[in-house]
Amino acid sequence: MIRTTACFVAAGLLLGTATTARGGDQLGQIGKIGGAVKKVNDVRDLQVTDQEEQQLGAAVSERIRARYGVVQDAAVHRYVALVGGALAQASTRPALPWTFIVLDTDGVNAFAAPGGYVHVTRGALALIQDEAELAGVLGHEIVHITEKHTIRSIQKSKSVQMGASETLSGSSALLERAVTATYDNIVEKGFGRGEENESDEKGIELANRIGYAPAGLSGFLTRLKDRNKGSQEKRGLFASHPEMQSRLDNIKKEIASKKMASTATLPDRYKKFITYTPKSVTEIATVAAGSAGLTGGESKAEPKKEEPKKRGFGISRMLPTGGGEKQQAQVTGSGSARGVDPEKDARGGGNPRLVPVKIAAADIAAFKKEGGLK
Numbered sequence: 001m002i003r004t005t006a007c008f009v010a011a012g013l014l015l016g017t018a019t020t021a022r023g024g025d026q027l028g029q030i031g032k033i034g035g036a037v038k039k040v041n042d043v044r045d046l047q048v049t050d051q052e053e054q055q056l057g058a059a060v061s062e063r064i065r066a067r068y069g070v071v072q073d074a075a076v077h078r079y080v081a082l083v084g085g086a087l088a089q090a091s092t093r094p095a096l097p098w099t100f101i102v103l104d105t106d107g108v109n110a111f112a113a114p115g116g117y118v119h120v121t122r123g124a125l126a127l128i129q130d131e132a133e134l135a136g137v138l139g140h141e142i143v144h145i146t147e148k149h150t151i152r153s154i155q156k157s158k159s160v161q162m163g164a165s166e167t168l169s170g171s172s173a174l175l176e177r178a179v180t181a182t183y184d185n186i187v188e189k190g191f192g193r194g195e196e197n198e199s200d201e202k203g204i205e206l207a208n209r210i211g212y213a214p215a216g217l218s219g220f221l222t223r224l225k226d227r228n229k230g231s232q233e234k235r236g237l238f239a240s241h242p243e244m245q246s247r248l249d250n251i252k253k254e255i256a257s258k259k260m261a262s263t264a265t266l267p268d269r270y271k272k273f274i275t276y277t278p279k280s281v282t283e284i285a286t287v288a289a290g291s292a293g294l295t296g297g298e299s300k301a302e303p304k305k306e307e308p309k310k311r312g313f314g315i316s317r318m319l320p321t322g323g324g325e326k327q328q329a330q331v332t333g334s335g336s337a338r339g340v341d342p343e344k345d346a347r348g349g350g351n352p353r354l355v356p357v358k359i360a361a362a363d364i365a366a367f368k369k370e371g372g373l374k
Ligand SMILES: [Zn+2]
Pocket: 140, 141, 144, 191, 196, 199, 313, 314, 315
């Protein structure tokens, strides 16, 4: 875990504009407008201060760790935190208490929780072949956090609308609903295409800025795509998956247009610290989808029927086996058997404990210097 100096904007006041009724009491107030009786909105979209973002992210990370377990290996965590820390330092939100967590599962995935919690699976590290690829994946996740993609997404969720006088940190029930909505958004639904493209573009730019070859992310995604090729017949539903190709095309275009100069890939350093062997998708033990959710009892507060699932578009979501459009339609349509996504539904380890790693700015500087990074 990397803990840089936390520097929160202590914004105790709520941001944004609340939908208010006239007068002080805004809850359920009935206002007369033009003679007609109209119920004034008594809820508003979720407002999140920087401190609340932290609180939310910590709770969501706890659920992700409970679901997949944490690799109890300090050397692995230290290495991932050094690469991640170097990127985070160069990001638009360097002062977040960035935390890099390696999840104990063979599934290939990565999850970004608000407030600086970046999770990458052991399976993803096994598939990654050099440091530029790792930087590409971590850079992508970091941008989800710096651009507040999850916060924006759950703000649209009806289940986390808040009363006019409610705050996230002041209401444990609201926080619980927000944690559930956030977990669901990150792990189950994934982001939309626009957010994924933004994370791809800004993520490779970030990695390149500190010296990594920009093609790291596409190298990894291409291998991920190939890895899932063999299983297409079995999961014929996802025989075609243009999303991944369009994403790769977009990355290629971005690299060409931005004249990215850095070239470090550092495969030897990567292999010195990461020695996992990838498992094929057919070898991955899975847990039943649906029960694959949270240990903490999934979402009594937010039944899944609430809104149509948007197209999943995460690291593994773009795969033929990932929760693509058809699969999502199947879920919402019938509520019946949902396809198993071996990456997401992979069995996890039993130890959710964080592996604390202390990394100072000097450690990152030495690490960058050793690798010829900027
Ligand atoms: Zn993403």
